[in-house]
Each structure stands twice: as C-alpha cells, then as structure tokens.
Amino acid sequence: MVEKSQGKKLQEKLTHKWENIWDVIDEKEGKKIFEFGDEYKKFLDNSKTERLAAEEIIKIAKKNDYIELDKLIEKGEKLVPGTKVYSNNKDKSVIMYVIGEEDITKGINIVGSHIDAPRIDLKQFPLYEDSELALLKTHYYGGIKKYQWVSLPLALHGVIVKNNGKKINVSIGEDDNDPVFMITDLLPHLAKDQTIKKLGEGITGEGLNIIIGSIPYNEKDLSDKIKLNILKVLNEKYDITEEDFTTAEFEAVPAGKSRDVGLDRSLITSYGHDDRVCAYTSLRAILDVDKPRRTAVALFADKEEIGSYGNTGMNSRFFENTTAEVVALAKENYNELLLKRTLLNSRVLSADVSAGFDPNYPDVLDKRNAPFINKGITLVKYTGAGGKNGSNDANSEYISDVRRIFNENNVIWQMGELGKVDQGGGGTIAYTLANYGMEVVDCGVPVLSMHAPYEVVSKADVYMTYKGYRAFYKA
Numbered sequence: 001m002v003e004k005s006q007g008k009k010l011q012e013k014l015t016h017k018w019e020n021i022w023d024v025i026d027e028k029e030g031k032k033i034f035e036f037g038d039e040y041k042k043f044l045d046n047s048k049t050e051r052l053a054a055e056e057i058i059k060i061a062k063k064n065d066y067i068e069l070d071k072l073i074e075k076g077e078k079l080v081p082g083t084k085v086y087s088n089n090k091d092k093s094v095i096m097y098v099i100g101e102e103d104i105t106k107g108i109n110i111v112g113s114h115i116d117a118p119r120i121d122l123k124q125f126p127l128y129e130d131s132e133l134a135l136l137k138t139h140y141y142g143g144i145k146k147y148q149w150v151s152l153p154l155a156l157h158g159v160i161v162k163n164n165g166k167k168i169n170v171s172i173g174e175d176d177n178d179p180v181f182m183i184t185d186l187l188p189h190l191a192k193d194q195t196i197k198k199l200g201e202g203i204t205g206e207g208l209n210i211i212i213g214s215i216p217y218n219e220k221d222l223s224d225k226i227k228l229n230i231l232k233v234l235n236e237k238y239d240i241t242e243e244d245f246t247t248a249e250f251e252a253v254p255a256g257k258s259r260d261v262g263l264d265r266s267l268i269t270s271y272g273h274d275d276r277v278c279a280y281t282s283l284r285a286i287l288d289v290d291k292p293r294r295t296a297v298a299l300f301a302d303k304e305e306i307g308s309y310g311n312t313g314m315n316s317r318f319f320e321n322t323t324a325e326v327v328a329l330a331k332e333n334y335n336e337l338l339l340k341r342t343l344l345n346s347r348v349l350s351a352d353v354s355a356g357f358d359p360n361y362p363d364v365l366d367k368r369n370a371p372f373i374n375k376g377i378t379l380v381k382y383t384g385a386g387g388k389n390g391s392n393d394a395n396s397e398y399i400s401d402v403r404r405i406f407n408e409n410n411v412i413w414q415m416g417e418l419g420k421v422d423q424g425g426g427g428t429i430a431y432t433l434a435n436y437g438m439e440v441v442d443c444g445v446p447v448l449s450m451h452a453p454y455e456v457v458s459k460a461d462v463y464m465t466y467k468g469y470r471a472f473y474k475a
Contacts, residue, residue: 107345118142142305158250356446371416385425
C-alpha cells in the first residue's frame, strides 16, 4: 500500500469539494431516492395551480391528523406539545404547525416555500372571434420567456364564481381524452422579420392568444358564430355565460404529467418545480415531525413570482395574524409582545429553488460558486441583483448552525448563488420574514431550465432536500 504524501494529507485536510450524492450513498438510500421521486411526481400532477396545490396539501394534512386552526379557535382549546394544526388562506396559501415542547416565544422553526408558478392567465373578458377562429386573450404571470409558450399543448384550470355565489371548478386538458389548447407560432418561411428581432421581442404579450375552437353555430345571419358555439359548449357543460368570465380565474399551464428524464431515470421534468419541489419536500418533512423541541412550521405562500403582493402573498399579514392565533392558544394572557418575541426568535429556511449549473450555458454562472445537479440541497447566502440589491444576506452564525445540522444528519449539501454578479438576479420570500428579525437563509433544490414550461430537477437533490428540512425541524 502506497503511503499518502504529506502534501496529499494536507490537501485532504484543508480543501473541500462538494460531493456527488450518487458517489456516497448506499443501495438502500438509492432505492429511497427513486421511491420519493415517484411520490413527488404524483404531487406535481395533482398540483398544477396554486389552488390545486393548496387543496392537495390540505388533503394530505387532514390524512395525517392535522386539525383546522379555526375550529380550535372557536372552541377556545389550548395548544399543547404535539398538536398539529393547519390554516387555509383563501384556498391559495396554507400554513401547518406542529406545537413543540419548548415555550413558543423562544422561537419557531419555519420552512417557507411558495406554490404559485409562472403561467399564462386569461384576461377578465377573454373570449373573442377573429378570422373564423375562437380565441382567448391572456396576460402572463411571473417571469417567463414568451417564446417558450407557443406551439405547446396547454391545459386550462380555473374557478368560476357565478352571480349567485356558486363556485365551479374547471379542468380541461389533463385527461388523455380531453382536448388541449394552443398558442400558435409563425412558420419559418414567413418569419424573416420575426427572426431579426431580439429574442424577448419575437413573441409579444398581446400575441399570446389561445385557440379554443373553430366550428360555427349552425344558424345563418348571426355574427361571431364560432364564439357563440364555444359559449354554447361552456354553458352546456358548466352552466356559465360570458359575463361569468369576469368573476373567474383561469390559468393556462402545460398539459400532461411529469416524466422521468434520462436512461437512468435520475431526473424529473415537469411544469412547476419552482417552487412546488420545495413545497413538497417541506410538506413531507413536517409530516415526519410529531413532538419537536421547537414548534415546527411549514409555510406555503402564493404570489412569490410577482413580488409576494396581495392578500395571499408573504407581504400580507396572513402569516403574522395566524401565528398570533397560535401563540394565543399556546400561551396564557396573550399580548402582542409575546407574538413579537416568537417571531424575533424564529429561524427560517426560505425554501426556494436555485439555478443549477448548465453546461449548455456556462457563461452566466460562476462555476466555482454555482450549485450543481446531484450535489444536494443548496444554501444560498444572498440573492438579489448586482450588489445584492433586494437580498436578505444571511448571517454567518446562522449558516454555521444550519451547516452543523446538515452535517450531523448526513445531509449532502452545497453552497450556491444566482448567477454571475452583474448577470441578473432574483429574490425569494426570505426578505419578508427577515423583516421580523428572524434568522433566514435561502435553501432548496437546484433546477435546470428554471421558469420554462418544463423544468428539470434531480431525484437525488429532491430527496436530500427533504432530509435537510426534516433535520432542521427536529433540531
């Protein structure tokens, strides 16, 4: 056996290299990775919109003995260690709590994700006829590359609230027997002017019009007969009229199920990995928590992709108000100071995805500081743009604590940042929670093709993210 040189020993002691998960796990854990990936795909397929994701999360929570918080508030029941509760915010965001053994005012452990994703919404008066086609006017939601959404099979998901208050849920395009919808593109033979435009200008926002039909209503001397026929179909199936669109929310998303990628089936492609991959892993992690030392919280927010505004986004008071109710049920003689202490002493993993290094586009990331596929859950100290503008820059003391938790629980992890310094940037919900004085760091799964209609993640990274969140909850 050849003895290692002094330099080799010193190199192994002092330098660090992020590990590839598949190089260090055993066969048993490898099997768990694939099983977990299959379960995650089922969640994705049932959670194409933020409403559907919230519905699925609540359904799973109830199956695991979570009680609706409002019911306990009505009864005035006190929360004791081990109590599991959830709160539903307008069917678009959800919070789950497991009450810990420690005084809640000493802080709670939060993993906060978001369940909205970039998409195409219908305008409030969308249906029209042009050139003997019926189409729908749209307004895109979040950061998308518009050209990626043309010539793509789309499904429509939505809710219609009629004048009498009746709510109708609509889903068309996911079943194999359903029709799908399309936004057409220009053929290359006639695209001379289009191809010389900048990439972001080749398809316009007002040009993202969805084809919904082409058969006219069978009666002469009528205008807009194709539009009328579509309204007739909708009325027969859903009992709606054109005016009902004004009180509806419709989202167009890529049709079809999530799929494995690669001959080794190590990757998953799907719509909505950002950020339902962190939502699912944090959901599964909190389901493994029964009576933690510190109260554990899984937060599933809406509206992150458009700045976290609105009454279901993190800039609303929903999280603060709900936590106030929890503190009031957990402590005697509630006052606002108890809530402020609880929030100030809390610790957060802002569970959002990071941009994985893509060898097809190496110039936009710093390879020495970019997260890589198959190298585990990623800690991102700061996001923002340029000089960390709009970023929560996490404290070293807190990152050290998370690092220790991961290392002690055999969680394979890495550090990363969102692109080169002057390349661009982005944000998460981290800054909102940091405003309370909490310790916060971004922490999630590296993704390829982020914000595209179909994104790609590693099953190994997904599983390791679940392990990381679970370890954090139990710390």
